[in-house]
Amino acid sequence: MIYKIIEQWQADIPWGRILDAGTGEQSLTWALSLASESITAVTGSQDYYKELNQNLKLSENQQLIVDNWTNNSLLSEEIFDTVLVDYLLGAVDGFSPYFQNNLLHRLKRHLSTEGNLYFIGLEPFPDYSENKGDQLLIKLAKLRDACILLAGHRCYREYPLEWVQTELVKNGFEIIKTKPFFNQFGMPYVNSQLNVARSKLPFIQNGKLNKEISDHTQTIEKEIETHIQEYGPISFGFDYLIQAKRRKE
CATH class of the missing domain: 1.20.58 (Methane Monooxygenase Hydroxylase; Chain G, domain 1)
Incomplete structure (x- = not known):
């Protein structure tokens, strides 16, 4: 459902080069379905890296990297047209404690001037x-x-929508659209x-x-x-x- 809304918001804008900044099987499967120039997917988990390599077939212009955004040299010269931040902030505490405030600034380096960043999160209970x-x-x-x-x-530690919006603005982003998705748990x-x-x-x-x-x-x-x-x-x-x-x- 959320990915469909992203596609609607993207409209006719080309996806270009995609960065899946905190990849998983769902987000990467969706990204692979898009008409993009290239896909770079990053995970901090060796287990996820092995699992995704086994389950998904990547082409020459699609790469999966196991690394951590605290590594300043990670993709240091790379710029992307679409950056997907799919529940990444909530997972940061499990891999890079106390890096949450720096994550958005770190990812901004990789977003092109006219590019789109799509941030997906969970409002904390x-x-x-x-x-x-x-x-x-x-x-x-x-x-x-x-x-x-x-x-x-x-x-993992989730962050409220209001906190994320404030941090995006602090880090030099302009918020274009926001949408909540109310949950039903079975x-x-x-x-x-x-x-x-x-x-x-x-x-x-x-x-x-x-x-x-x-x-x-x-x-x-x-x-x-x-x-x-x-x-x-x-x-x-x-x-x-x-x-x-x-x-x-």
């Missing part, structure tokens, strides 16, 4: 909600993050988050704590499943899309 369904999803997110931290790993989403939590249990060495977390995970799963069976998918929160250009000096 609040700490609490009076709505029962919303609160169940908040509990699920906190459980997932607790498991990640107890495993000794780093959580069991596929719930199961994906439970799978993340459970995948961290082998890293938690305290046996008693491990069992208590495992039991708590089952309890939350049953609570959410019962709620969704009775009331349907939970309408909660939103993702957002921003189109921005370099501000003319």
Whole structure:
């Protein structure tokens, strides 16, 4: 849905050279479907790099790079007509802690004068909600993050739409369009988050704590499943899309 809106906003403007700044299978598959001059996709994960190379076939003018935007020499001389920032900011804390404020400035170097930057993000969940369904999803997110931290790993950290808009302007961008996409969460989403939590249990060495977390995970799963069976998918929160250009000096 979000990619379709990007295509509508792009209209008849050529895609030119595309940079997928924080690539994944969905974003790269979509980028490969476009009539572009070239595609450069960057991931900070060796696992994603191997998986994407196995699953997707790239041509001569399409390249996949495993690197980190903290590396100042990464694509240092390259300029692109379309820059896709697809949930990258939220993932930064997992790969380059405290680099969030510098990311947009870093990417601006690679956007052509008339090019488009498309930023996709997730509005962070609040700490609490009076709505029962919303609160169940908040509990699920906190459980997932607790498991990640107890495993000794780093959580992703999402940023609000308002914060991103402010940072884009600070870093010399002009915001062209913004659109929220309101979410409905069903069991596929719930199961994906439970799978993340459970995948961290082998890293938690305290046996008693491990069992208590495992039991708590089952309890939350049953609570959410019962709620969704009775009331349907939970309408909660939103993702957002921003189109921005370099501000003319």
